Amino acid sequence: KQEVTQIPAALSVPEGENLVLNCSFTDSAIYNLQWFRQDPGKGLTSLLLIQSSQREQTSGRLNASLDKSSGRSTLYIAASQPGDSATYLCAVSDRGSTLGRLYFGRGTQLTVWP
Amino acid sequence: DAGITQSPRHKVTETGTPVTLRCHQTENHRYMYWYRQDPGHGLRLIHYSYGVKDTDKGEVSDGYSVSRSKTEDFLLTLESATSSQTSVYFCAIYRGAGEFSEQFFGPGTRLTVL
Numbered sequence: 001k002q003e004v005t006q007i008p009a010a011l012s013v014p015e016g017e018n019l020v021l022n023c024s025f026t027d028s029a030i031y032n033l034q035w036f037r038q039d040p041g042k043g044l045t046s047l048l049l050i051q052s053s054q055r056e057q058t059s060g061r062l063n064a065s066l067d068k069s070s071g072r073s074t075l076y077i078a079a080s081q082p083g084d085s086a087t088y089l090c091a092v093s094d095r096g097s098t099l100g101r102l103y104f105g106r107g108t109q110l111t112v113w114p
Numbered sequence: 115d116a117g118i119t120q121s122p123r124h125k126v127t128e129t130g131t132p133v134t135l136r137c138h139q140t141e142n143h144r145y146m147y148w149y150r151q152d153p154g155h156g157l158r159l160i161h162y163s164y165g166v167k168d169t170d171k172g173e174v175s176d177g178y179s180v181s182r183s184k185t186e187d188f189l190l191t192l193e194s195a196t197s198s199q200t201s202v203y204f205c206a207i208y209r210g211a212g213e214f215s216e217q218f219f220g221p222g223t224r225l226t227v228l
Contacts, residue, residue, distance in 0.1 A: 004156075031212050031213050031215060032213050032214075032215065032216075034216065034217070036219075041224075042221070042222070043204065043219050043220060043221040043222050044204065044219040046216065046217075046218065049216050051213035051214065052213050053213060089156070089157075091157075091217075093215060093217075099145065099164070099208070100145045100147070100162075100208035100215060100217065101147060101159050101162060101172070102157070102159075102206075102217055104156040104157040104158075105156060106154065106155070106156040107156065
């Protein structure tokens with residue numbers, strides 16, 4: 001069974017810092033990996049989708065990388081802002097299980113203070 | 115935005131009562147999913163549907179049933195609610211295929227069982 005781990009569980013940084021959030025997964029047979037953002041009491045917003053054949057994907061200040069063979073992904077946030085404060089979730093779409101289902105990590109709770 | 119709505123958004127109920135949560139989508143997607151989110155567990159799959167009247171169990175299906183009589187609606191029923199079912203419930207749809215697939219989530223329903 002696919003297991004997804006996110007490190008660290010929580011992170012608190014001053015505004016302006018560059019951040020790296022880590023995600024690891026146990027089975028490399030994936031279709032893709034998604035990074036989501038979740039604000040308190042809210043739903044999930046998809047930030048980036050990396051296909052299994054890709055190495056990285058960028059959107060604005062966000063850059064996500066994927067090393068499928070080692071079962072790792074990182075989300076890099078450049079020049080962090082207080083508005084980036086949220087929980088970031090990593091999820092993989094597994095080739096070996098129910099079509100379309102995602103396996104989620106427990107998330108990294110990010111606080112960016114002014 | 116994938117046109118997903120959930121109702122109710124918040125519900126408080128008592129142990130032993132039946133509860134039905136509704137997920138509605140407007141884009142005619144075939145695959146729909148119900149997840150629950152709990153502190154320390156991340157999101158876990160309860161049930162999913164791959165078409166009208168076609169449903170199957172996820173990893174935490176005990177105590178839950180689902181129905182899908184129309185493409186646009188996927189209902190989750192707690193036959194006799196228990197306090198352990200206090201959670202946030204998310205509905206999702208699956209768009210695309212293989213590496214190019216992506217899931218989009220509804221806003222969630224916060225359920226409290228007293």
